[in-house]
Amino acid sequence: MQPESTPTTRDILRVWRADRIVSASTARQYLYWIGRFRRYCNALGLDEADELTRDGLGRFLNWYAHSRSVAASYLAWASSSLRSLRRVYEFIGRPIPPWRPVECRPAPVTAVLRDYAAHLGQHRGNPEVTVRKKLDHVGKLLEHLHCSGKSWRQLNLPEIDAFLIGCARRYAPSTTADIASTVRSFARFLLVSGRIRTDLADAVISPVTRQFENHRRALPWEDVQRLLSAVDTSTACGLRDHALLLMMSAYGLGAGEVIGLQLQHIDWNASTLQMFRPKTDVSFVLPLLPPVARVLARYLRHGRPAHTLTRYVFVQMKAPFGALASSSAVRHIIIKHAKIAGIQAPYLGSHVLRHSNAARQLDVGTKARVLSDLLGHRDPGSVSAYVRIATQSLREVSLPIPR
Incomplete structure (x- = not known):
């Protein structure tokens, strides 16, 4: 049985009217699915608020579709309905779990990548978004080296050229040039940190992008x-x-x-x-x-x-x-x-x-x-x-x- 703080239909409609987003016809569809969801929670002895998560939605849809042939577009109404019910709980101030677990971005798994990330943030002054992008680029380079049975310790110009030629086949010239810039940065880091002895950075060749070759990016x-x-x-x-x-x-x-x-x-x-x-x-x-x-x-x-x-x-x-x-x-x-x-x-x-x-x-x-x-x-x-x-x-x- 649902607790006393469970919002009533009147409460739900009041919140939706305050939001000025849900139309009358949409509200009828949402209430239909909310009714099914509540019957599901009652049948299994679940707390409604605790089930208003992405995982809870998945469990409800699996239960509902277990013995039914239901179109995916039909089930999409259920997702929107439960999200709108979450909104009601937020409005009335009742605590509910997050829609999805907070995903913590994992730290770089190797010492060289951790040191490179610290170098970019502390010495180069790069913001976090740039650090993440450069780590992604270096990850592609290391994956290329791994396929050849090598690591950053065996980094050389032929391997860098082969990597960037592969990038040029998959990405736009501007993207490949951006990756090449990261490769230069990583090569300089390896040199100044004493990990390699050869200066590879200045010899890295990237696609030539003409400064004003793109369409004008302004409106009259x-x-x-x-x-x-x-x-x-x-x-x-x-x-x-x-x-x-x-x-x-x-x-x-x-x-x-x-x-x-x-x-x-x-x-x-x-x-x-x-x-x-x-x-x-x-x-x-x-x-x-x-x-x-x-x-x-x-x-x-x-x-x-x-x-x-x-x-x-x-x-x-x-x-x-x-x-x-x-x-x-x-x-x-x-x-x-x-x-x-x-x-x-x-x-x-x-x-x-x-x-x-x-x-x-x-x-x-x-x-x-x-x-x-x-x-x-x-x-x-x-x-x-x-x-x-x-x-x-x-x-x-x-x-x-x-x-």
Whole structure:
């Protein structure tokens, strides 16, 4: 028998109405599956709240489908239903186990990889995300050596060349070049740590990537305005997307910066935003511009589900309303609204609004040194990537053509 704190149907519907996410027809389907789930828990003497996990869902589906022929699409309703029931428990404040066990990323298994990771973090100043990426690259190299019956102790240029040729067959040139950069870094580490005696780094050859061979990664400012105007702000999802896209457009934020914003980072009294750049592991303060403040406040009041456990500002619009986890979520939001706005561009990645902001800044006369600081570039020369897309500025500085 379920404990007294088990939410009733009225409690469930009240929470779903507060979230403004579950429609009436969807609620009927969810309640149907919740009823089956509760009968399952009663039959086996299980506590409902304890079974609201990914493993508990699997056990319930196995029990339900044991003697039935059930389509996978039909069972998908059960997953959504139990996630929505979890949301109710979160709302009323009753403790429940995590949806899935917390997965701790294992430490590097060998001494050389542990020392290399420490070298990258402590001496090179690389953030954790970069350290993980480089360890993954080195792992591929060590796997290649292992297939040849060798280890890093037998690392030589022919083996490095063979490894990178194999990478070139599987990955894009830019990815292979990135892996080659890691191989150089690892070779230098092996040398300075006394593990090898030959300097291999300078002889590592990577694919040649022309600096500006890719499509321009910015939208004309008129298209940015069309993109923002195309967002339907009559829905909770639209309010979230509009606030997110406006912040990226106004400040030139990257995807990692905007999805990393948390509620405590907004100082409404001082009108500031405390931002964090995951790539460089640097925090910085931005002014909370009045138009951004209005849009952000509207989203937080009327779009973001109430009593959401995460402190991240931008969340998924389905239970359990977790934070947006990756830049791919931002890319999908941009592509969705660009399609609605009728914008066709060769590049619509998660950083397109950052590039658009940079081009706009150059067009209105922002100095390159200032723009470099605003965008968080360590190398001021990085701004040169935006000069080719600031077409208005180029027109103003172009020289007359002699006749």
